[in-house]
Amino acid sequence: MNVQTPQVERTVRLDAATAGHTPAAVRTVVAELLRREDEYGTHELEEYVESIVDNEVHERLGALLSVPATGVTSLVTGGADAFRETLDRLPVGPGDRVWTTPYEDVARLTALFALRDRTRCRLDVVPLDAHGDLDLEWMAARIDEDVALVSVAQVPSGCGIVNPVEEIGRILAPHRALYAVDVSYAVGHLPVNAARIGADLLTGDGWRFLGGPAGVGFACTTPRLRSALTEPGPARYDQDLPGTPHSASVAGLNTALLLHGKEASAAPREDLHPQLRDAVDRVAGTELIAPGRVQAGVLAFRHEELTAARLRRELRAHGIVLRKTVAQEMPLYLPGRGITTALHASLGHDTTARDIARFGQALDAIVSADRPAEVVLPRAVGGFSAPATAVPSRTSRGSRGHLTLLRQAPAAAKP
Helix, strand or coil, rough: CCCCCCCCCEEECCEHHHHHCCCCCHEEEEHHHHHHHHHHCCHHHHHHHHHHHHHHHHHHHHHCCCCCCCCCEEECCHHHHHHHHHHHHCCCCCCEEEHHHHHHHHHHHHHHHHHHHHCCCCEEEECCCCCEEEEEHHHHHCCCCCCEEEEEEECCCCCCCCCCHHHHHHHHHCCCCCEEEECCCCCCEECCCHHHHCCEEEEEEECHHHHHCCCCEEEEHHHHHHHHHHCCCCCCCCCCCCCCHHHHHHHHHHHHHHHHHCCHHHHHCCHHHHHHHHHHHCCCEEEECCCCEECCCCCEEEEECHHHHHHHHHHHHCCCCEEEEEEHHHCCCCCCHHEEEEEEHHHHCCHHHHHHHHHHHHHHHHHHHHHHEEEEEEECCCCCCCHHHHHEEECECCCCCCCCCCCCCCCCCCC
């Protein structure tokens, strides 16, 4: 008798913005180089990587970011590390102003607070317009030569808004302000053109959407920035940026960049983002954390009753992997809106429409299972028949997607 083994569907990874699903070729390269390091030692590995991939990495980074292949990119342990180390050498003083945004993540915001405390500069937060977008009119009206630095994330870590980094670059171009842009959550699924952005410092991580190994990122700098920075000691910024990544990670990033450049399917399908949004929005009790008029790649949401931790665990039991985010990931935005925890879904290069459908079905099933059954009042009251009345005990979604609270009438007092 032939016994058919039921096929188990693959795990749906909706966490590419956290640590992308690393391609097999990248894992193979990293594993092989770690083996070589164990056999021949660290110095042999460094020489091997330098001779084989060093020029390739910068050439591929240049193609990815639309910058020259040499002289402007540095390999670092991560974009946040490069940003912090740059600020440590930024010559600002008490009369200077620094601009950040409500969407700044905690790592970069911590570095900005340290800069403010050390130099006594003023730290201003760019306001948002009615849609949740950065107020470009405010920026254009207030930019002057006292603004020394402007820090913006193209896509923030805690939600999927796409900030208008190119438009901001055009506003800042005639002025003194140095422009720092974080593309960690954009590169690999959105076009990143350093020349059009006009950033003096462009930083990013090699893991996330690019699919490289953890612990390696990049910094792209302009001559204007390099000439402005103070010296840290005997090493120059353009020769030896602190936080050098492991050689095996560099080789892994090199392979990830090669795959990204060769394969048309290497980037996530942005046409799936509306489907992802709809999968969440149609489930009762969900709230999208999706400010702004342009969204891409990442979707944050929460449920009015079920905690993010519980939803994440139960989705994992259904074979769906998401990330939980906390309010302090974006301290200037999430806490002020009463958000303590949320879920964070992001599209990977291998995400399919079927994956999103499975996610939506699982989310709806989890929420529906938690919703108590309707309470039906007795039909016979004092010898007369009363119509059956269903009394919802929780919130239900209105016809336009809003949450409508239906309250049960208070019970009559006992005699």
